Amino acid sequence: MMKKEILKLLKSAGIEAAEDKLEIPPNSEMGDYAFPCFDLAKIQKKNPNEIAQETVNKIKIWETSLIERIEVKGAYINFFLNWENLVGKILKEILEENKLRLGKGKRVMVEYSQPNPIHPMHIGHARSTFLGDSMAKIFENLGYKVIHANYMNDTGLQVAKLVTSYQLWAKDKKPEGKPDFWLWQYYIKYHEEAAKDPTLDEKAKETLRKFEIERNKKTVEMWNRIVSWCVKGFEETYKKVGVNFDVYLYENKFRKPGKKIVEEIMKKGIAFKTPEGATVADLDKYGLGGCVILRSDGTGLYYTSDLAMTVYKFKKYKLNKAIWSVSSEQNLYFKQLFKLLELLGYPWTKDCYHLSFELVRLPEGKMSSREGRAVLLDEVVEKLSKIAYDEVNKRNPKLSEKAKQDIAEKIAIGALKYAIVKIEPDKSITFDWEQMLRFEGDTGPYLQYAHTRCNSILDKAGRWKIQTKIERLAEEEKNLVKILNQFPDVVEHAAKDLRPHYVCNYVFDLATTFSNFYQKCPVLKAENDKLKNFRLTLVKATSIVLKDSLDLLGIEVPEKM
Numbered sequence: 001m002m003k004k005e006i007l008k009l010l011k012s013a014g015i016e017a018a019e020d021k022l023e024i025p026p027n028s029e030m031g032d033y034a035f036p037c038f039d040l041a042k043i044q045k046k047n048p049n050e051i052a053q054e055t056v057n058k059i060k061i062w063e064t065s066l067i068e069r070i071e072v073k074g075a076y077i078n079f080f081l082n083w084e085n086l087v088g089k090i091l092k093e094i095l096e097e098n099k100l101r102l103g104k105g106k107r108v109m110v111e112y113s114q115p116n117p118i119h120p121m122h123i124g125h126a127r128s129t130f131l132g133d134s135m136a137k138i139f140e141n142l143g144y145k146v147i148h149a150n151y152m153n154d155t156g157l158q159v160a161k162l163v164t165s166y167q168l169w170a171k172d173k174k175p176e177g178k179p180d181f182w183l184w185q186y187y188i189k190y191h192e193e194a195a196k197d198p199t200l201d202e203k204a205k206e207t208l209r210k211f212e213i214e215r216n217k218k219t220v221e222m223w224n225r226i227v228s229w230c231v232k233g234f235e236e237t238y239k240k241v242g243v244n245f246d247v248y249l250y251e252n253k254f255r256k257p258g259k260k261i262v263e264e265i266m267k268k269g270i271a272f273k274t275p276e277g278a279t280v281a282d283l284d285k286y287g288l289g290g291c292v293i294l295r296s297d298g299t300g301l302y303y304t305s306d307l308a309m310t311v312y313k314f315k316k317y318k319l320n321k322a323i324w325s326v327s328s329e330q331n332l333y334f335k336q337l338f339k340l341l342e343l344l345g346y347p348w349t350k351d352c353y354h355l356s357f358e359l360v361r362l363p364e365g366k367m368s369s370r371e372g373r374a375v376l377l378d379e380v381v382e383k384l385s386k387i388a389y390d391e392v393n394k395r396n397p398k399l400s401e402k403a404k405q406d407i408a409e410k411i412a413i414g415a416l417k418y419a420i421v422k423i424e425p426d427k428s429i430t431f432d433w434e435q436m437l438r439f440e441g442d443t444g445p446y447l448q449y450a451h452t453r454c455n456s457i458l459d460k461a462g463r464w465k466i467q468t469k470i471e472r473l474a475e476e477e478k479n480l481v482k483i484l485n486q487f488p489d490v491v492e493h494a495a496k497d498l499r500p501h502y503v504c505n506y507v508f509d510l511a512t513t514f515s516n517f518y519q520k521c522p523v524l525k526a527e528n529d530k531l532k533n534f535r536l537t538l539v540k541a542t543s544i545v546l547k548d549s550l551d552l553l554g555i556e557v558p559e560k561m
Contacts, residue, residue, distance in 0.1 A: 031078030103144030132325030180233025418444030
């Protein structure tokens with residue numbers, strides 16, 4: 001709304017510009033929006049400061065404009081908005097819950113979590129899971145039809161090692177307790193024994209060959225049973241953290257069609273056979289080196305299956321976009337995968353995106369599931385829930401046991417998700433119990449509390465009327481309206497850049513701005529009914545945007561805290 005009017009004013013002065021050229025200045029003294037003239041200076045070969053001044057001299061602001069004034073600061077044209085004229089429109093849009101529909105009619109698949117079905121999920125899996133889930137919710141908010149997908153690497157050598165271990169030491173036992181945790185002990189045992197007995201690795205390779213090449217009935221049945229047990233354990237964890245998937249993609253379903261694509265790659269001269277018989281794709285001329293896409297014994301790798309699976313995704317779900325939430329360790333892998341698909345002539349390759357993120361590490365270094373050195377996701381949830389329960393019990397002792405447990409779980413999951421998603425994907429996370437368990441400051445519980453505080457104020461108000469306009473805004477009211485107005489832009493930018501942490505930054509700023517407003521501007525004890533109703537309307541709008549923001553992060557809001 002405001003951006004379109006600014007662009008019209010610029011056009012009246014002879015400047016054609018797109019919305020993404022408008023910037024939000026670092027402080028309000030420099031305006032609400034700014035248009036930099038550096039690009040124009042290169043085209044016109046003039047001083048950008050002169051262009052800015054000449055442009056402002058040509059602009060005439062009409063009486064009903066949403067723009068209050070325009071100023072030049074160096075090479076920037078700064079626009080100051082008339083917030084008294086704007087506030088009614090902004091609040092009505094929020095109260096009517098109008099959402100952006102940029103993605104209407106478009107389909108996107110977000111693939112995330114992807115734990116190997118060999119052991120329980122550790123805290124490292126939380127990053128892919130929560131980033132991907134948040135990204136999916138952001139696209140849904142923009143009107144896209146989103147397919148939440150989880151990929152199971154159920155065919156690799158790692159699974160063969162678990163199956164071999166089960167054959168040797170479990171003797172057809174059924175899981176006791178949580179199945180993924182129970183199976184982990186056999187995965188650890190395999191690596192302990194393999195360090196002493198090198199022949200174990202040959203046994204695991206033979207198990208893989210029987211499953212993938214020979215399709216030995218007994219091996220296939222045992223293999224699938226073990227994978228299904230592990231997935232059942234994952235689903236228990238997903239239920240705890242409030243994550244749901246529309247589809248599970250299993251690697252073994254795509255090995256056979258993947259091998260046909262490998263043949264196609266060979267025919268196109270993109271790959272060659274090594275003397276040992278392995279098939280290697282040659283991507284040197286693209287600066288991507290080479291990669292093995294089929295082993296010498298005929299068994300496949302990630303590439304083999306992912307080639308077929310990506311083709312399947314776009315064909316089956318008629319996708320406009322596909323996103324993979326996978327760690328930065330696979331940066332080269334995805335560049336190679338997308339390049340191979342591009343060379344095969346698939347036009348949708350330009351719509352494939354890798355949401356890359358750094359790893360979660362322990363203070364002593366990288367986690368290792370095979371050595372049993374990992375912080376389990378279930379363990380983190382359980383510990384956080386216990387601490388949250390103690391806090392809820394202290395503050396609300398009269399609540400029912402069920403209500404206490406429910407609130408504690410929402411607080412615990414909120415703390416965990418926010419602590420993970422708020423960190424820029426490009427930065428690694430060192431797992432720190434003390435940091436994870438903080439409920440004050442820039443944390444999930446602080447934001448949940450801001451929402452419950454809004455609702456508490458509205459409950460205490462009793463009967464009141466929506467009032468969206470006021471003659472003059474106090475500075476704190478204006479600041480709150482400004483940040484409420486930013487929400488749609490934040491969501492759009494988060495989707496464009498694949499950066500869910502933009503929403504975290506925004507919602508923390510919103511909660512802080514609201515707190516400042518509430519301290520400085522009496523709501524229930526306002527000077528008159530009109531002002532009281534207007535401020536209550538601001539509280540209501542803040543409550544809605546806080547909840548919408550937290551929804552995008554997968555964080556539920558408890559009624560009480």
